[in-house]
Amino acid sequence: MDRNSSARPGKSSEAQVTKIERFQVLTPNYGTPYSAATSISSDLNLELTNNEILYNFPVLLDSEGQPWDIANLYLIHKYHHTLNYNHRTYASIADHLLDYRRFLDSENIDYLHFPKLKQLKATYRFKKHIEGEIDSGRMTLDTGKKRMSGIHRFYKNIIKFKLIDSELIVEAPYEEVIRYIETTTDFGLKTFITVSSSDLALQGSKPLPDPDFIYDDGKTKPLTMHEQMVLLKALKKCDRAYQLLFYLAIFTGARLQTLSTIRICDLNRQLDYEGNLRLPVGAGTGIDTKKKARMTIIIPGWLVDDLKIYIRCSIAQGRRESSYYGDTESNYIFLTSKGTPFYTSKQEMKERLTGDPNSSNFGQPYSHTEGEAVRQFLQTLIRDIQKASPGFERFKFHDLRATFGMNLLEDELDRPDRKPITAILELVQQRMGHRNKEITLQYLNYRSRIEWKNHVQDQFESKLFSHVVRGRSE
Structure with a gap:
């Protein structure tokens, strides 16, 4: 939020994201970091950073329609430090920042509002807001985690790369946290990976995978x-x-x-x-x-x-x-x-x-x-x-990819001269372009689950149901 923001408590924010179809980055001929006093004058000497034109680059605007300088500077800086530009990735980042900006506007606080009392800091107040959205069902836990992770990266980078004067941040916007994640190596050995996080991260485990689906670049179900x-x-x-x-x-x-x-x-x-x-x-x-x-x-x-x-x-x-x-x-x-x-x-x-x-x-x-x-x-x-066919289930186009994978697996397993399972999985992995065999293995496990469900259903129909007492009409 700009220092001179006129937002009032309870007032809905009109901040927005606009996308520029042909975006080229210009750089000024000085190297001072951004601060509240920094502005770009019309007579400043600007030059092209490079000749690349970015498609649909997002630009954040405040309620008055003016660029939110620090957020846009952060996006441009990120572009300078990544190898590939993907407009959808940047649109997602901008969406997290926009949600944060609208919250700041509604609370009438600055994005650098970090008093000594932790619960009054802008970042923790936003975390509490996000937790409320999740509890009310208006936001999923996964989206909330991405929101807070995006805000953490925003502050981490503007501080690390000195996009603002260090004097403007008297108190830290969050506390660093080191987490240890257990993983298994290709040889079956347990090990731990050290991950740097923050206390802004939301807690909560991911829901267990739905056995009726295959997780191949998203949740899919073969026809x-x-x-x-x-x-x-x-x-x-x-x-x-x-x-x-x-x-x-x-x-x-x-x-x-x-x-x-x-x-x-x-x-x-x-x-x-x-x-x-x-x-x-x-x-x-x-x-x-x-x-x-x-x-x-x-x-x-x-x-x-x-x-x-x-x-x-x-x-x-x-x-x-x-x-x-x-x-x-x-x-x-x-x-x-x-x-x-x-x-x-x-x-x-x-x-x-x-x-x-x-x-x-x-x-x-x-x-x-x-x-x-x-x-x-x-x-x-x-x-x-x-x-x-009223019973026909809805499906996504992406489900046709899983359908091909299952068809291919079934065809290979049903051949009279069937190859070993490992060879079949390698073939399916190659044809599907999977990064690792764990994704391909889901297809084999899915097939086994379907066979088991059908087996249980047959048992139910042939044995259990014969002992059910049915109502008789008089």
């Missing part, structure tokens, strides 16, 4: 074979682009971001000896993956043929003509009816922000997409399915 058949039947009536996108998800296990950023030219590869397309994705390929991880997805030959047929149809061609890349092989395979991609690739973002200034597309506003059209389509599709 049963019956559910898959119902889904594929319903897709027959849908837009061909969505049909093929869902087929790719079910038969490759790739994420939506990856499938949506495959381009026409990526299909111009020689098929392997089994007639499948082995397509490298990730860093350096132009096809996005989570954290730029490199892997190879395998697309069945029949699906490659169908994709090529779709690409040549008039509908797909018309969508390309109204899109950023035009009717070229550099365009995405999948576009909406408006010519926008299902998921804007990092390559397109870079080209739009740093391309040829003389290009007609340079600097033009555009609709950045991250799968919204697919999720909206899926909700409509599920509603239509449930009209005919």
Whole structure:
């Protein structure tokens, strides 16, 4: 909070986050740290830090619409000290800071309000506020922990890197705490990891994993074979682009971001000896993956043929003509009816922000997409399915990835010439792109749990239920 804030107790804050589509960092020609007296004058000599343009960089504004200097300085400093910029990560950090700023405004206190009495300090008052939000059910424990962790890092960094004058902080905003976390090595040995934390951290253990789900980049649940058949039947009536996108998800296990950023030219590869397309994705390929991880997805030959047929149809061609890349092989395979991609690739973002200034597309506003059209389509599709099959459960597109993993595991386990379990797990791990085998092992454990549940159900039906006394009509 700025020193001259006029917020009154009980008054709701109008602080907000605005996002700048094309953001470049300028640095002044002096190296003094930020203080309450520091301001940037119009005649100050500024120069570009580097030539990188950041997409959707968040900027925090106070209730009067003025930049919250220290928070924005913190975000810029963080950018200078990280290797990769991810606009969603920074949006999350800004969200934590915005929630904190609004609390400070409502309490009419400064972000540097640290009297000797601990419970009156701004940080601990915010912690108590967050605990109240959790107790009332308005916030989850996980979100609350992230909030407090974000505020801890904020103060830790502005102090450590001297983003403010040290004289402004007379009392510490928190107390450092050393925690020891027990872990198991690859050789089965117990060891402890030392972790630096603070007394701002919220206590509370994570809920036990739900046995009905697999935790693979989020909580996922594979579709049963019956559910898959119902889904594929319903897709027959849908837009061909969505049909093929869902087929790719079910038969490759790739994420939506990856499938949506495959381009026409990526299909111009020689098929392997089994007639499948082995397509490298990730860093350096132009096809996005989570954290730029490199892997190879395998697309069945029949699906490659169908994709090529779709690409040549008039509908797909018309969508390309109204899109950023035009009717070229550099365009995405999948576009909406408006010519926008299902998921804007990092390559397109870079080209739009740093391309040829003389290009007609340079600097033009555009609709950045991250799968919204697919999720909206899926909700409509599920509603239509449930009209005919009321018992059909809702699912996420990401569940199709878990469905592929379970299908692959089942297929390998059912082969007459079945490989050893370790070899099967290695295959599933490779095809799914898992970082470690613990994630892959969940699929095998999930299968065992399903078999056990079915076994118990059979026992219940055949033995226990025969002893139940049923009501008889007179």
